[in-house]
Amino acid sequence: MKILRRFLDKIKPSFEKGGKLSKFHSTFEGFESFLFVPKTVTASGCHIRDSVDLKRTMSVVVLALVPCMLFGMWNVGYQHFLSAGDTSQTLFSTFLFGFLKVLPIIVVSYAVGLGIEFAFAQVRGHEINEGFLVTGMIIPLIMPVEIPLWMVALATAFAVIIGKEIFGGTGMNIWNPALLARAFVFFSYPTHISGDKVWIADGYSGATPLSNAPAGLSDLPAVSDMFFGLIPGSIGETSKVAILLGAALLIFTGTGSWKIMFSGIAGALAVGYLFNAVGGGNSYMSIPPYYHLLMGGLAFGLVFMATDPVSSAQTETGKWIYGFLTGALVVVIRVFNPAYPEGAMLVILLMNTFAPLIDHYVVAANIRRRRNRVAYRAKQNKEIPSN
Amino acid sequence: MSRIIKIRKGLNIKLKGSAEKVLGTAPASSAYAVRPADFKGLTPRLCVRQGDEVKAGTPVFFDKYRPGIQFVSPVGGTVEAINRGDRRKLLEVVIKPDAKNIHEKYEITDKLLSSREQIIELMQKAGYWPFVVQRPYGIIANPADRPKSIFVSGLDTAPLTVDIAFLLQGQEEHFQKGIDILSRLTEGKVYLGLDADDAASKLNRITNAEITLFTGKHPAGNVGVHIHHIDPVNKGDIVWTMDAQHVAALGRFFTTGTYSAEKIVALCGSKVKRPQYYKITTGASMRAFENLIDHSEDTRYISGDVLTGTNIGKDGYIGFYGNRISVIPEGDKYEFLGWAMPRFGKFSASKSYFSWLTPNRLYDLDTNLNGGERAFVVTNQYEKVLPMDIYPVYLLKAILAEDIDRMEQLGIYELIEEDLALCEFVCTSKIEVQAILRRGIDLMIKEMS
Structure with missing residues (x-):
């Protein structure tokens, strides 16, 4: 490594x-700090x-996404050969098919x-932010496999420029950039992200459970298939096992907030049970609540996107509220709005918008506690006249 | 039975090189210095010239805006140098000790001890007033104020922990006397925070102060944490604090009438050959300790602890406050793909490294920043190490926006740098938390005066 170091020097x-x-200072700095932890020493404060x-x-988040990515690749192949009626494929050839589609x-x-x-970092004279390492991994995982590559490029550019850089880069953005990429495709090219044609590679069609759900329970795949992920859907979202593996790593390392994940699940189940109890004309209302966690992108969204520390609520109390509302609203939108079969994307973006408001009230409570302390003391002093 | 407060949040950073409980006499120092930079927010006015003879306790400079507050020479000798920096800023007054080492003497009468005003006046004149630090702001207290209470912390939890009971061993009477003096200075109470896990400590028998026992991780020993949990600083409140060794020194002075700048410090850190305690005189030169330090690589000399101390360099002078000198390796080395490696020898409060597997292991940390500065990204990181009902990130953002009202609302009066030091340590984004907080405090002082 000394040779490399000498070359860089x-x-x-x-x-x-x-x-x-x-002109390429930031780029050089980016690569250098990627290869070597810089030798910068502390200058102020803690030594x-x-x-x-x-x-x-x-890196931890990217690592947590790897199970979803690997399973997604395999599932692309599996769904393709299933639709084609080809049962002769091995595990490896199935994976290879998907790998070549997803890569x-x-x-x-x-x-x-x-x-x-890199371009923005150079123009601004900043170091390159690592935030996109995660965004760049999530974007492919929440796209349908048949998406044209130019659309991926356009959506990514939109997400990075409009979603992040105009606010000042990683840490400053209001919305989760990866979800913005998906929202961009959703509104600009709706036929490429909904409908039956896009979920399975090479022209075979297959509806996702979500688009079948309004018709009621009879059209849905088996619970175990939905849990293990043997269903059509966006590349990385189908396997709940893979998502749970990722969630375990995020929670263990403290990188993702378990409070948001937990309260999100609680919110979805609560509203699901409420709809079950109310019943009514909509057959979607009566499906078992846990189906909502197994279908579509709710689980993936809750674990990997609702927990984005920058765009989610930042106070601990706020996280409980934010998570709960996210889970609850996803189910509400799914059940009552047939125009959007998948609520997770828009709900998380909506909740990103409201996260600062939630935090505002949590912080305001802290300010009030401090103010009340003064009032309490003033009252005490009045009661006990000082000598 | 004293009240016990359990501090649940925080972080103990276990480093190699803790001081053994052995007291040695420090090698003689060839020069001593008084440094205005040791005192936050001070504008000094010099009152000696190069070549002047001084006694131990003779003023060398005073506070320009509160001329009563004097800063005195720690030893008797001659003023060897007056070092200035940019724009003639006074950096240090260097005193060369002589063999006579005469100390200033004062007459302490019972009449004097019965008057708050006379005690304060003498403390200022004799150079003891800088011991009194006020909250808010962590600056030298204003003698004209009447604090609602006075806090003394009798436990230390910072990395390379110092045993305060050991520092005060044999000085318990002076310490008691110091507490008695402090109790004359406030109409409220004197609060003494002690270690709940050290029931045998003689400090538990101290009277004239309300004793509260603390247990938990760092910063359980910080006086700011004690204040927050016992009698928090609200807008308009003034609380005074004093270092435990300073309390004993104050008591010694009011018993003997002789000025003395002696104190005990722990010489600790992984670059110290035999970490232990030494009796020194404040302001001694680091050069005196040269032979006790391992010079095999670049080294940082810190007056104070590794989280909040000052980098004084190998020729620097030991600061006015603080009970230790920490000597650790500099970290100006590259590490190939460091962020991606497992790095078993590295310490992290986050579980993205493996230090959680070995909670009792001692680490040899260097001064590498371990990354580059970024915007705030990770949440709930500061909160885990700050045992106060305060939202640190919101406060820091208010400071960056220079929003005075919001800084006040979010509790800036309750904090000084040491309280947020752990936040800075754990920060993924390598934000200079302590420097930002001080900027906020300076702004508050400017706007509120």
Whole structure:
């Protein structure tokens, strides 16, 4: 590694201010800090610092997404061969089929997103933010497999520029960038993200459980298929097992908030049971509440997107409220709005919008407690006259 | 039975090089310094010249805006140098000790001890007033104020923990006297926070103060945490605090009448050959300790603890406040793909490293920043290490926006840097929390005066 280090030290000066390649300073810095933890030492405050940094944190999230990605690749192949009636495929050939379908989407998402990030970092004179490592992975996982690559590129560019960079980059954005990418496709090219044609590769059609759900229980796949993920759907969202694995890692490392995940599930179940109890003309209202967790993108959204620390509620009390409302509203939209078979995407974006409001009231309560303390003391002083 | 407060949030950072409970006499120092930078927000006015003879306790500079507050020479000798920085800012007054080492003496009468005003006046004149630190802001107290209470912390929980009971061993009477003096300065109570896990400590027998026992992780020993849980600082409140060793020194002064800047510090950290306690005189030069330190690699010399202390360099002078000198390796080294490696030897409060597997292991941490500065991203990280009902990120954002009202509403009066030091340590985004807080405090002082 010394050779590499020596090489970097040699070319470094030309990237610094005044150097020939100073236009690419951020890019160089990005690659250098990717290869080597910089030798920067603490200058103020604490002399020692925790080993964790944003690269590490984001790597954990990417790692948590890997089961969903691998299973998604396999499922793309599985769904394809199932529709084609081909039963001769091995595990490997099934995976390979999906791998070749999904890989280009991942590559396009990363290439476009990171390209824009690098450009913005350079113009602003910032270091490159690691946030897109996660976004770039989530975008492919919430797209249908038949999405054209140019659309992935366009959606990613929209998400990164309009969703993030205009606010100032990672940490400043209001909405989850990956969901914005999906929302962009949803509204701009609706036929490519809903309907029956897009979920299974190479022209075979198959409806997702969500689009069948309004017709009632009879049209839905077996619970075990939905749990293990052997159903059509966006690439990464189908297997609840893979999502649970990811959730376990996020919760264990403290990277994702268990409060949001837990209260989100509670919210979905609560509203689901409420609808069961009310009953009524809509047969969607009477499906068992836990089906909502197994169908569509709710589980994936709750674990990987509603927990995005930047766009979700940031106070602990706020997280309970935010999570609960997310879960509850997803079920409400699914059941009452047939125009949007999947509520998770729009609900999380909506709740992202309201997260600062929730936090505002939580912080206001803290301010009130502090103010009341003064009032309480003033009252005490009046009762006991000081000598 | 004293009240016990259990601090549930916080973090103990276990480092190599804790001081053994052995007291040695420090090697003689060839120079001593008084540094205005040790005192937050001070504008000094010099009152000695190079070559002047001073006694231990002779003023060398005073506070420009409160001229009564004097800062005195720790030893007797001659003023060797007056070092200035940019724009002639006074950096340090260096005193070369002489063999005579004469100390200033004052007459302490019972009449004096019965008058609050006379006690305060003498403390200012004799150079003891800078011991009194006020909340809000963590600056030297205004002698004209009447604090609602006075807090003394008798336990230390910061990394490379110092045993305060050991520092005060044999000084219990002076400590009691100091507490008695403090109780004259407030109409409220003097609160003494002690270690709940050290029931045998002689400090438990101290009278004239309300004793509260604390247990839990760092920052359970921070006086700010004690104040927050016992008698929080509201808008308009003034609370005074004093370091436990300073209380004993104050008691010693009011018993003997002789100025003395002696104190005990722990020389600790992984670069110290034999970490232990030393009796020193405040302001001694780091050079005196040269032979006790392992010079095999770049080293950082910190007056104070590793979270809040000052980087004084190998030729620097030991600061006015604080009970230890921490010496740790510098971290100016590259590490190949460090962020992606398992890094078993690294410590992290987050579980993305493996230090949670070995909770009792001692770590040899260096000064590497371990990443680059970013915007706030991760949430609920600061809250886990701050045992106060305060939203630190919202407060820091209010400071960055210079929103005075909001800073006040969010509790800036209750905090000084050491209270948020752990937040800075654990921060994924490497935000300079302590520096931002001080900027906010400075702004408050400016706007509120």
